[in-house]
Amino acid sequence: MGKDFSSKTPIYLQIIQHICSQIIRGDLQPGEKLPSVREMALKMGVNPNTIQRVYMELERESLAEARRGQGTFVTENRxxxxxxxxxxxxxxxxxxxxxxxxxxxxxxxxxxGLVEYFAKSLNEGDK
Amino acid sequence: MGKDFSSKTPIYLQIIQHICSQIIRGDLQPGEKLPSVREMALKMGVNPNTIQRVYMELERESLAEARRGQGTFVTENRxxxxxxxxxxxxxxxxxxxxxxxxxxxxxxxxxxGLVEYFAKSLNEGDK
DNA sequence: CTAACTGTACTATTACCTTATAACACTAAT
DNA sequence: ATTAGTGTTATAAGGTAATAGTACAGTTAG
Structure with missing residues (x-):
């Protein structure tokens, strides 16, 4: 499960982007617990150290809070x-x-170009 | 002169992007000679090896042709x-x-969002 | 207390990007 | 032939990203 990373951008940045998307989409609610470092590493097919860096960045940007022994949680600051x-x-x-x-x-x-692209997308969605 | 590179993307890719922009804008015409490796390195504030890699990539993508002793030229294939x-x-x-x-x-x-952004751009252009 | 789970920290290794420096190979002009 | 300018290749060094593996520190459930 789960490894399709572009080689042109550091993996940790791609994962940050992915989690940010989930947060602003509401797939991850404020206060919700994120998977543990090791669990997420397994899920993403990546080294725990890389996830550690991701969570550290999320915390630095006030998007998550880490509680030792408990886990890392999405901020409740809406x-x-x-x-x-x-x-x-x-x-x-x-x-x-x-x-x-x-x-x-x-x-x-x-x-x-945008209109054209949307039109094309619709046609392909019809298949 | 000339160094404002993002740290998140390899410099050589940013330079490739920059040159590609110049080419498709017509600032660089088909068949036109690019600055030499050393000259471009100076101009961009970067090591010659980095430019060498840029030119190599451009050649690999059939966007430029290198002629030993003469220089590197934009392809004439319109x-x-x-x-x-x-x-x-x-x-x-x-x-x-x-x-x-x-x-x-x-x-x-x-x-x-796009419309909003354009509107804002126009206002700032009025200053 | 113990066990199992959390975040955190450290070392070592590999790979890639970038720099510094030097040399080699080819072309054109003198 | 010499010289200067071109692309090309090579070695060594430093930084960052990612991996592997180990250990420490705090929390919670049993």
């Missing part, structure tokens, strides 16, 4: 989670637009 | 460049949508 959601949304949009602009794509080209 | 442009556009859009979707943002939320 304001922080709402902020995370908005931050991530804005950040991804900003990066995307900056990227496309640097490559010389016009606003219209980007807009058309 | 079809390949057009293909690159479309590939990059599609790839960025795909990644962006996949990312946003994984985080649970709806199509409308994405669309609204």
């Amino acid at each position: 304001d922080r989670l709402q902020q995370l959601r908005l931050d991530l949304k804005h950040d991804r949009i900003k990066t995307f637009i900056a990227d496309m602009t640097e490559m010389g794509f016009t606003t219209e080209e980007i807009s058309l | 079809d390949r460049l057009q293909q690159l442009r479309l590939d990059l556009k599609h790839d960025r859009i795909k990644t962006f949508i996949a990312d946003m979707t994984e985080m649970g943002f709806t199509t409308e939320e994405i669309s609204l």
Whole structure:
């Protein structure tokens, strides 16, 4: 179970991204316990040290709290989670637009490209 | 002059991205000579070996051709460049949508976010 | 208390990225 | 032929990411 990591980004960053997604989607509720370091390592097919680093980062960003002997828990600070959601949304949009602009794509080209992509997705979903 | 690299991605990949942008924007024309390995290294504030790897990658992807004793040149294959442009556009859009979707943002939320971002950009451009 | 589970810390090893430095091979101009 | 500029190759060193393995520290259930 579970290893499909891109080689171009450190695994620990990819796992952080994955957990952040689960949190802002609500799959992981505020206060909910995360799997233990060892358990998560097994689940993700990765070394416990890597998960340790992930949890450390999540704690540093006030997204999780670690309690020795008990586990690591999603923060109960709902304001922080709402902020995370908005931050991530804005950040991804900003990066995307900056990227496309640097490559010389016009606003219209980007807009058309997105519409085109959605149309294609729908067709493939019909199969 | 010239060093503002993100620590999260290998420098050589960032430089490749930068050169690709220049190529598809037309800042670098088909057949045009790229700066020599040593010159580009100086310009980017980076070790020649790193540029060597960049040029090697560009050649591997048929975007440039190296001629010993002469230099490295953008490919003259315009079809390949057009293909690159479309590939990059599609790839960025795909990644962006996949990312946003994984985080649970709806199509409308994405669309609204983009419009909002453009509006904000315009305001800041007025200063 | 004991056992089993948690987070935490450390060493060692491997691989990749980057730098520093030097040399080699080819081309063009003088 | 010499020189200068090109791509190319090689070695050594340092940093980070990830792995493997071990041990320590705190909590909880029995």
